[in-house]
Amino acid sequence: MKSDQSEQIRDSKNKNPIYVKNIVQRSDTSNNEILSNATEATKTTVTKIITVDTNVAESIISPSLSINNETTEITNIPENVMEALNTLVETKFSTNNFKYETLPVSGRGENSYGSVLQIKIYLNDNDQVKNNKDNNEKDDSHEIENIKDIKPNDQFYCIVKISPKNEARRQTMKVVEYYQRETYVYKNIFLEYMKLQSNNMTLQKNSNIFIYDDYEHEKKLIDLKIAPILYSSSNEPQNEFLLLEDLHQSGYLRYNRKNTVTYDHVVLAIKELAKYHALSFVLRSKNPQKFDDIVNNIRTDNLFSEALSQVSVEFGKKYMKAAIKMLETENQLHSRVLKNKDKIINSISVLYDNFKEICIKLVDGSAIEPYAAICHGDFWNNNILYKYNENNIPVSAKLIDFQMARYSAPVLDLVHYLFTCTGKQLRDKYFDDFKDNYYNELANTLRNFDIDPNEIFPRLIFENQIHQHGIYGFCMACYAVPFFISDSSDLPNLDEASEAMRELSESSSDDGECDEDKDLKTTALLEEYEMLNERTTPIFKERMVGVLIDLAKYNMLDSTFLKS
Template sequence: MSLDVHLDEPDDFNCVELHNSLQNVALAKGIQDFEYNVDCISGKRANYIANVFRVEINETDSDDHSISVIIKTLVNTERQVLYHKLHEREVIAYQKVISKFKDIQNVLYEHERLELSDCLYSNTENSREIIILEDLTTKGYDVDGKLAKYENLGIKEIGVVLAELAKFHALSFVFQCKEPMVVKEINTEFHDLLYQNHFLNKTKLRDYFFESFEMSLKLVTDEDAREKLGSVKSKLLQLLQMYVKPSKTSVFCHGDCWVNNMLFKHEAGKVCFIDFQAMRYANPVTDIMYFLYICTDSTFRSEHFDLLTTIYYDNLKVFLNKFDVKADDVYKREDFDADIEEFKPYGLLVAMVELRIVTMAAEDESIFKGSRLDLSIEPVDEPKDNELLKVRVNDVVKEAVDNGALDILMEKINNI
């Protein structure tokens, strides 16, 4: 076996662990003797918690037997200990949820299935954290080209995401119907991680949430709305915790559902969700609101919101029917509509915190690229030239005033 590595910083990962892990994958694929090439996809900058590599494994003396995989390892710094829980959550997600979703779909034709990556190998031991996944670019999936240009996705792409997200949530409902005791046993392992004190106390995310909220708050021009939102800040985490806890209707949610955690296959109208570090057992509308309030603007939502929620629910209903599960038995349309209204304030909170990232100027790619979880951001002042952030914040606040979400949020504060 030989190693051909193309890395600027080869010390970023444990070469021995990488080598041994790839040997396990190669043997599982029937490759006894091989050489491999490693290319770094991300992780060279200090703000990442994970290195991501694409590795091509080639059987020695054969041009016909090769496989391509994606490898994620925690960055070899003090943050490796801090973010061990995120790595562990993703591994458990693949082992106990994603693998089950793939099994459930075996009764369907391939073109009907939601695409989900295979987890080929993982290790959660301290200082040896690694996860090896199927490389879906070999199946024609890739990052949407608009992301590289910092362009918004259109109605077609947004509709496709919601249709595929409906399938993701539908598989959770099917899982619950088929194996209720198993779901009951494992859902406690998927309570929210990101907003919980035991995790926030070890990371900089607590500061990040408050600093981002304050940055957005300073940009609000409506004085009455700014005053109301000012009273939210001290209870920001309690509100976020309240919205993402298990509710009457809960499924395994992605938890970090925005376009940087998706791969697209446009010609087939397909989306594959990736990066399950934040998977949580919560109301499915949390994923919908998170996606729509981060990845679309207020004008887009005002024009298409009802259509998009209908696209989601219709696809949920159709996909459930393929497994002989009736939508009315697991999630009635009236309950879904009520949840949409109930969780609009969550969309506002998410926007106030996360628009800082998605509106960041292209030259600030060290912050923009990668999962929003991959952060070690030092406190920064409001970017003077980020007019887009100011526009997006004021638009979403006006939207919250008009649709009553801000008033609902004020009522929630009084009950905490």
């Protein structure tokens, strides 16, 4: 494979407006062809050409990055992000003279909440990084001992998540709420969790930059460091962003969203999830007033609420109906499954007819107190990063993307993951094992804080939640699986889709329009953005029929939520 890279990098001192173009070129396409299709660059445009074999693109550039087979244009880093970046570099390295380049992390349609970029920072050669450890007077505002022995020529990476600007997309995708929620998780919930881990760990706050000032202590707590560090953020309308640690530099990679996970991936993911949930129970036990204050700020679910649009409801129901039809016409079912076929169809019919109402009840943590917890809310492949050993076996996992954090039954995250990211064969063999791994990790974490799991979250309660709330995994599969199995090139343009959804919503609010006309418009829109095609339909069928069969197998169809 040939590689042709022009290493033109933005200097931090350049004050002119600039556009960074990262053009990912397929190995069978010429540089000239790509450039001819690109928008004409301004005089301050930096262009980088990367020639890759698209079959192995993720491993060539960065296994954690999703690479499109099409030209990707990245707009300039916003001014407030640039200010945060300057503050971060100056805080870490005692210099504000650096260069940087960017690379897109997510492909088309893969992140509803904006652009995700990897920023690669180069410290300029003529600057000397100050080492405060050698100074007689300690300057804590510049010392970060968890990044040690940095040399001026070394590189530093971070990740920035930048909100979309299209107003229809911001409204439809609840962008403001999601950025506020994720920022709150980092700055409030994680802060309290770190306080729980040790009274000796201190955090310093400098322009919204959170700094660990005790490297040795942090190393001892690595088992509970389940997410990247937040360096800076803003919830300013239209300019929201989060500047985060790049976990890829520590060896954490994203798993291909289109593939079902292996046993090792599942065990690592659900153990980290169990730690995350356990810390919520610990906070409730150790500091109930603070816990209540936090829960009151996330009690309103930002996905399933009365504000859920009709087109969003119908999207989920569309693929629920498709899954049922596939089950009805499946002729190769095991005899045990055939006995449950009518029960599955009748139960899902109740869910279909009352979809929005049941989903709202499923996510209501207040209804199951004191056995509700602060949950991730969007727990699937793309929001988990894995670290591998030399034999390519996953050995560690981290959680990312907390914009949908909620207060609910902790098993919602578990069944969401198991029914959207694992295959039926794996569940058939290890479902009980997965439950044991999750619960044992949660119980052990509670015991580490001198809390009896039998009092806080008994195994019996956990099992009951699995049976009662298991159908939530199927609900999320109806939304998620069509996206998961699609190629990036097949995903809709989110700005265009959002504008169509807003137009439909505005026309549907017209009192003069009958319900039948509204339904016809909704159906037409969903057909326009059909997710399934000749390649993905058989995959969808295999995965969704497998989930339906497992709902019966694990007694989840007896849930009181399905009693009409």
